[in-house]
Amino acid sequence: MRLARQWTALAAILGACLGRSATAAEFSLTPDESRRVAARQIVVRAELDSSQRRGTVRAAVRIEAPPHVVFQMMIRCDDALQYVPHLEACEVRERAADDTWLVVEHQIDFGWYAPAVNWTFRAELDADRSIRFRQVSGDFKANEGSWELEPTPDGATTLLLYRAYIDPPGFVPNWLARSTFRRELPQMLKDLRRHCEAEQTLRAASPH
Secondary structure, three states, X not given: OOHHHEOOHHHOOOOOOOOOXXXXXXXXXXXXXXXXXXXXXXXXXXXXXXXXXXXXXXXEEEEOOOHHHHHHHHHEXXXXXXXXXXXXXXEEEEEOOOOOEEEEEEEEOOHHHOOOEEEEEEEEEEXXXXXXXXXXXXXXXXXXXXXXXXXXXXXXXXXXXXXXXXXXXXOOOHHHHHHXXXXXXXXXXXXXXXXXXXXXXXHHHOOO
């Protein structure tokens, strides 16, 4: 499936974001974090303001699948709806002829907790290596970010690194904003890993 029918779904739940003039590559794991990632734990660091609703967040997860599988899983709409919490709708508004960028509209529905969040972002795609995105219109006060995919030497496993800055819409309650950092981001990464590894198992079992 061509990227023309795809979008960068992982950004959806947090409106993830890089700090100003930063890159995800600046996120270096400590020895303890490396051990935790190797043990299949999800590593999350957050540097938030006093309200715990806005700031910089970093995350890492090891996925037993090559970068190509992870990248494709991250940008396919049908897959993202299976693992991104609260994602209700998306639409590709624009796309590059060479599939190097997309402009995507998302709707995130928190139910009765808060009004639906609408936002449109531009995603710069470096196939199997990185996804960088920034809000071009919508409800977030600040929303831009990056994911980096680092393969192991044999190419069979992917270290997925995330660095983000977020300032959520004013109508999102503080407790709900905090929940996205503390609970929903780790759960999303676990579910993403599960889907990627299931896909890799199917590919390995297929004669084609």
